[in-house]
């Protein structure tokens with residue numbers, strides 16, 4: 373079993389990392405989906421009201437509410453897969469929740485790129501789809517994300533990926549991290565099987 377979480381400011385490349393995971397056949401649980409689902413369940417508009425619902429969830433159930441709600445989704449995927457990627461941790465409190473549940477099997481990858489690089493990429497991505505593009509809005513978005521305590525989570529990352537080179541180079545790096553994690557987890561599982569008494573293995 374291996375759970376890889378990603379953390380990074382807007383436009384850093386979390387969505388691209390999720391794409392690579394899916395290409396590798398690894399399911400992705402997006403923490404934003406937890407919020408969107410809750411927004412829909414409350415009869416609100418998931419495209420507009422997700423910010424206030426994310427805040428409401430934290431106010432009502434504590435700062436780890438979204439992480440805790442994503443745990444059953446992750447466990448469900450782990451029934452049929454050796455690895456799962458969790459897209460978009462926001463804080464050290466959420467990291468605590470994942471580490472408590474998955475221990476050594478949880479790896480946090482921090483994806484980082486300078487403000488100007490992220491602003492440019494969001495501009496390019498968002499011409500048609502992204503309402504929040506442009507330098508000024510990115511400042512506000514960065515502040516909101518940092519307000520959740522994202523810097524503390526990033527500081528505790530197991531791996532830091534600087535996404536300042538080409539997209540291809542970034543994909544290669546993420547693919548290598550995923551494959552290395554999968555290999556290490558297979559080795560650990562094999563060791564565990566070797567440790568089991570023969571009768572237990574046969575039953």
Ligand SMILES: Nc1ncnc2c1ncn2[C@@H]1O[C@H](COP(=O)(O)OP(=O)(O)OP(=O)(O)O)[C@@H](O)[C@H]1O
Nearest residue numbers: 381382383384385386387388493497537538539542
């Ligand atoms: N190394 C790169 N070179 C060129 N473009 C990139 C690179 N990395 C990411 N991009 C592009 O930058 C944009 C932002 O990346 P992505 O959507 O993965 O960020 P994100 O962290 O998921 O952002 P958000 O939190 O806003 O959803 C996308 O259009 C993506 O294709």
